[in-house]
Amino acid sequence: xxxxxxxxxxxxxxxxxxxxxxxxxxxxxxxxxxxxxxxxxxxxxxxxxxxxxxxxxxxxxxxxxxxxxxxxxxxxxxxxxxxxxxxxxxxxxxxxxxxxxxxxxxxxxxxxxxxxxxxxxxxxxxxxxxxxxxxxxxxxxxxxxxxxxxxxxxxxxxxxxxxxxxxxxxxxxxxxxxxxxxxxxxxxxxxxxxxxxxxxxxxxxxxxxxxxxxxxxxxxxxxxxx
Amino acid sequence: xxxxxxxxxxxxxxxxxxxxxxxxxxxxxxxxxxxxxxxxxxxxxxxxxxxxxxxxxxxxxxxxxxxxxxxxxxxxxxxxxxxxxxxxxxxxxxxxxxxxxxxxxxxxxxxxxxxxxxxxxxxxxxxxxxxxxxxxxxxxxxxxxxxxxxxxxxxxxxxxxxxxxxxxxxxxxxxxxxxxxxxxxxxxxxxxxxxxxxxxxxxxxxxxxxxxxxxxxxxxxxxxxx
DNA sequence: CTGATCACTTTTGTATACAATAAGAGCAAC
DNA sequence: GTTGCTCTTATTGTATACAAAAGTGATCAG
Numbered sequence: 470x471x472x473x474x475x476x477x478x479x480x481x482x483x484x485x486x487x488x489x490x491x492x493x494x495x496x497x498x499x500x501x502x503x504x505x506x507x508x509x510x511x512x513x514x515x516x517x518x519x520x521x522x523x524x525x526x527x528x529x530x531x532x533x534x535x536x537x538x539x540x541x542x543x544x545x546x547x548x549x550x551x552x553x554x555x556x557x558x559x560x561x562x563x564x565x566x567x568x569x570x571x572x573x574x575x576x577x578x579x580x581x582x583x584x585x586x587x588x589x590x591x592x593x594x595x596x597x598x599x600x601x602x603x604x605x606x607x608x609x610x611x612x613x614x615x616x617x618x619x620x621x622x623x624x625x626x627x628x629x630x631x632x633x634x635x636x637x638x639x640x641x642x643x644x645x646x647x648x649x650x651x652x653x654x655x656x657x658x659x660x661x662x663x664x665x666x667x668x669x670x671x672x673x674x675x676x677x678x679x680x681x682x683x684x685x686x687x688x689x690x691x692x693x694x695x
Numbered sequence: 696x697x698x699x700x701x702x703x704x705x706x707x708x709x710x711x712x713x714x715x716x717x718x719x720x721x722x723x724x725x726x727x728x729x730x731x732x733x734x735x736x737x738x739x740x741x742x743x744x745x746x747x748x749x750x751x752x753x754x755x756x757x758x759x760x761x762x763x764x765x766x767x768x769x770x771x772x773x774x775x776x777x778x779x780x781x782x783x784x785x786x787x788x789x790x791x792x793x794x795x796x797x798x799x800x801x802x803x804x805x806x807x808x809x810x811x812x813x814x815x816x817x818x819x820x821x822x823x824x825x826x827x828x829x830x831x832x833x834x835x836x837x838x839x840x841x842x843x844x845x846x847x848x849x850x851x852x853x854x855x856x857x858x859x860x861x862x863x864x865x866x867x868x869x870x871x872x873x874x875x876x877x878x879x880x881x882x883x884x885x886x887x888x889x890x891x892x893x894x895x896x897x898x899x900x901x902x903x904x905x906x907x908x909x910x911x912x913x914x915x916x917x918x919x920x921x
Numbered sequence: 922c923t924g925a926t927c928a929c930t931t932t933t934g935t936a937t938a939c940a941a942t943a944a945g946a947g948c949a950a951c
Numbered sequence: 952g953t954t955g956c957t958c959t960t961a962t963t964g965t966a967t968a969c970a971a972a973a974g975t976g977a978t979c980a981g
Binding site: 698699700733734735736737756757758 | 934935936937942943944
Binding site: 518556 | 736739740743744747749768771772774775778779782837838839840842843846847
């Protein structure tokens with residue numbers, strides 16, 4: 470993260486994700502360049518990337534705005550991630566070796582220890598969790614799948630979910646990882662796929678409950694029916 | 696396609712896809728800029744896009760080369776497309792209305808007429824086929840899914856497959872579209888999903904047979920086993 | 922007061938110059 | 952002959968200047 474375009478990417482992304490910029494806010498290249506302390510060139514590059522990740526929306530006249538994510542959009546992102554990570558798990562199950570399983574176990578061990586601390590070490594959980602999922606994606610051996618998933622995963626809400634996990638949910642997550650490892654040990658692709666898909670869907674519901682609440686969710690549903 | 700960056704994108708892409716540039720060939724920004732008749736700035740933008748589509752590979756020192764697609768890579772692309780278009784079909788089945796079904800029927804009617812000409816009008820087939828799949832993707836109402844699929848679909852081999860279809864395969868494709876419409880009329884998401892996934896997988900095998908031949912395919916397989 | 926046109930301002934697109942960095946060639950030491 | 956070094960050269964990254972396009976607002980006719 471030392472190149473100017475990376476600085477621009479990180480800075481702009483952070484401002485969008487943190488809420489410093491509200492959905493719908495216009496994003497002028499010049500203004501962003503000044504904020505980031507770089508020129509327009511790297512800012513443009515960063516903006517194209519953020520646009521591909523759907524954090525930025527462009528009007529037909531090529532002007533850029535902060536995208537607004539409805540709950541439906543977020544559900545979309547999780548749905549896609551569930552399917553694609555499920556595929557990754559399925560592919561990994563037929564390709565993983567003893568060494569890979571060993572590594573996964575070690576990541577999940579650290580996750581297990583982190584969540585049993587008082588208070589639970591969420592940052593450790595997040596980091597080891599990321600390593601866990603990334604390793605599976607590598608073992609799946611599909612450059613395309615990796616590219617697609619990374620643009621999804623780099624998105625705002627998805628990895629932050631765990632900050633709102635209850636201890637029960639953290640333990641559940643740990644337990645699912647363990648089950649996933651069992652599926653890998655048996656080379657059972659179908660099992661691995663379903664566990665992973667469920668694992669991600671659970672993350673969505675945890676997010677949804679925490680951020681919107683069941684009442685609000687129900688309100689959205691009925692609005693949709695109308 | 697009038698902006699310089701679009702010209703650059705189209706030109707470079709065409710040179711890669713047509714084989715004017717061989718896999719592994721180095722891609723210097725300056726050289727490409729001269730070929731396209733534009734400056735380096737739009738060329739860089741085009742290259743980033745092509746890199747995201749995996750047509751271009753970048754070394755760790757940021758130099759670019761024409762990517763080489765093994766048969767495995769191509770199978771990957773089709774596998775992902777099968778899953779994602781399957782999801783699109785599934786989502787579309789629960790959202791489509793009478794008007795949408797009418798449009799799909801009209802596209803497929805034109806496909807049916809085009810393939811029964813002597814000789815079959817492949818260009819018409821390709822165009823209507825594209826419209827057919829694009830409409831389903833629109834009806835699926837997922838911006839993310841659309842973005843992901845479009846980067847996959849814009850890729851070289853995938854849409855060219857039909858140029859190698861036999862009349863039998865063209866008819867089969869027409870028939871599957873028809874079945875898909877039936878699934879939509881019944882709102883049967885699971886059915887729509889499986890037809891679509893099979894539809895794409897069939898396209899892969901048609902491609903694979905035409906370009907590599909069964910013997911070559913078998914050779915790759917045994918090499919992999921070794 | 923409404924609507925249209927035209928000039929002006931702002932914003933994006935492209936070209937180019939310059940800076941930083943990595944590859945490659947040539948030379949020296951071993 | 953090989954290894955390691957430095958200097959040169961080629962390539963990418965960044966900044967800036969300029970061109971093109973789009974938005975904005977004022978003025979004037981109806």
